[in-house]
Amino acid sequence: xxxxxxxxxxxxxxxxxxxxxxxxxxxxxxxxxxxxxxxxxxxxxxxxxxxxxxxxxxxxxxxxxxxxxxxxxxxxxxxxxxxxxxxxxxxxxxxxxxxxxxxxxxxxxxxxxxxxxxxxxxxxxxxxxxxxxxxxxxxxxxxxx
Amino acid sequence: xxxxxxxxxxxxxxxxxxxxxxxxxxxxxxxxxxxxxxxxxxxxxxxxxxxxxxxxxxxxxxxxxxxxxxxxxxxxxxxxxxxxxxxxxxxxxxxxxxxxxxxxxxxxxxxxxxxxxxxxxxxxxxxxxxxxxxxxxxxxxxxxxxxxxxxxxxxxxxxxxxxxxxx
Numbered sequence: 075x076x077x078x079x080x081x082x083x084x085x086x087x088x089x090x091x092x093x094x095x096x097x098x099x100x101x102x103x104x105x106x107x108x109x110x111x112x113x114x115x116x117x118x119x120x121x122x123x124x125x126x127x128x129x130x131x132x133x134x135x136x137x138x139x140x141x142x143x144x145x146x147x148x149x150x151x152x153x154x155x156x157x158x159x160x161x162x163x164x165x166x167x168x169x170x171x172x173x174x175x176x177x178x179x180x181x182x183x184x185x186x187x188x189x190x191x192x193x194x195x196x197x198x199x200x201x202x203x204x205x206x207x208x209x210x211x212x213x214x215x216x217x218x219x
Numbered sequence: 220x221x222x223x224x225x226x227x228x229x230x231x232x233x234x235x236x237x238x239x240x241x242x243x244x245x246x247x248x249x250x251x252x253x254x255x256x257x258x259x260x261x262x263x264x265x266x267x268x269x270x271x272x273x274x275x276x277x278x279x280x281x282x283x284x285x286x287x288x289x290x291x292x293x294x295x296x297x298x299x300x301x302x303x304x305x306x307x308x309x310x311x312x313x314x315x316x317x318x319x320x321x322x323x324x325x326x327x328x329x330x331x332x333x334x335x336x337x338x339x340x341x342x343x344x345x346x347x348x349x350x351x352x353x354x355x356x357x358x359x360x361x362x363x364x365x366x367x368x369x370x371x372x373x374x375x376x377x378x379x380x381x382x383x384x385x386x
Contacts, residue, residue, distance in 0.1 A: 085272040086281035113245040116318045122246035123327045124287020131273075131283040147274070150282035154331040 080136065087132045090125060100141030100173035104133040108164050119163035123197075126187060127155055129169050130199040134183040137171035138203045144173075144181055145205070151180070153201035161196045165189040171199075179206035232313055236306045237261075239316035240298055244324070247291050250284065254295060259303055263292040265343040272340070280338030285363065289345055289375040290330050293359040296347035297325045297379055323382035325357060330377035338372050341365050357381055 080094045081087050087104075090112065096103035106129045114122025131150055138148045161167050171185035185199040233256060241247055241254050250271070253264045265271070265288045273281025302322060305311035316322075345363040352358075356378060363373045 083275065084281065085270055085275060086284055087273075089270040090283075111245055111249045115324060116243055116245065116321065117323070122244070122287065122291075123330065124250070124283070124290050125246060127286035127290065127330070127332075128281060128283020131281070131286065135282070147276075149274075149279075149337065150332075150334045152331065152333050153282065153286065154329060155286070155327075156329045157327050160326075 084132060086128060090128055092129065092132055094136060095168070097136055097140045100137055100176075101171070102133050102136035102140055103168065103170050104129060104136060105166050105168040107166055108161075113163075115160075118160065120160040121163070121167065123155070123157055126157070126161070126167065126197050127153070129167060130155055130171075130185050130187060130197065131201075133169035133171040134173075134185050134199060134201050135203065137173040137183055137185070138176075138181040138205065141173040141176055141181060141205075143176050143205075148181065148203045148205065151202040151204060153199060155197055155199045157197050158195050161187075161189045162191070167196060168192075169199075173203075176205050179204065181205040232306060232309075236302060236311070236313035236316065237299065239313055240302065240321070241295065243316070243318055243321040244291070246287070247295075250287060250291070252288060252291055259299070261292075261296055261299055261346070263288065263295065263345045263347075265345070267340050267342050274337075277337060278340050280340070280343070282332075282334060285334065285338050285343075285373045286330065286332045286375070288343060289332060289347075289361040289363055289373060290327060290377065292345040292363075293330075293347045293361050293375070293377050294324055294327070294379070297349060297352070297357055297359060297381070298322070300349060300352065301325075301381070325379040325381050328356075328378040328380055330375060332373055332375040334373055336370070336372045339365055343372070352381070355381055
């Protein structure tokens, strides 16, 4: 129930068909189905790295907000993704993220993604997210002038 | 003396090659990314749409969209530079580039995005710079901005595996 609300609240994650499978205590599992619209290499049908990035980012963010001492919102400060192998076309991609350290203002996260072969990761991620009030992350009006 | 080719012919050859290359990637079309060309320089545009939103309260563009936009810009820049000489020398006929015959695109090894400010609900722009491109590996930097060119909202660096060029 809460899981569905989480994805419903993030338009882009909903568009990508993401599903929150597990969340709590700084750990989250988010998965995404294979979809022809998200293909990056038409010859092989492999999903674009960008869609995997969106999955990783969503999963890492979920892990952060579920961690103790973090507010219910967060923003990505930086995210590095390593692509180990192409995800097998037609298979779901499952991301698992752990928020392994939280300071007053920063949450550190690691994530791994795999397809049906859970033993061999498709990609891994490491990132830093905001964990404070994050005043300076709100869109400023200065750009309007 | 040989007469130079009419400018329209050259432009059309380049634009066709670019359009074929870009339209060959379904995910780029789904996100709505467009590429504009001036000479060999590319600028990517991501027109804002509601499906790109990550935080509806602000609202702000999803971090994953930003990453995908920058990665697509980097990949296209590399692929474009790879094909440029062949298009110019007419070794490659742009009309022959189809989903089946499309040259293999560079594969991302790793990609790191710095989120410098929230992505506003407006169009975003990006340009990539190939820092180093060898036979097997390439290193690319990308900058993305919205209203002001000097105020980047994201920057990225990535490494790519170049496709074998014997196919």
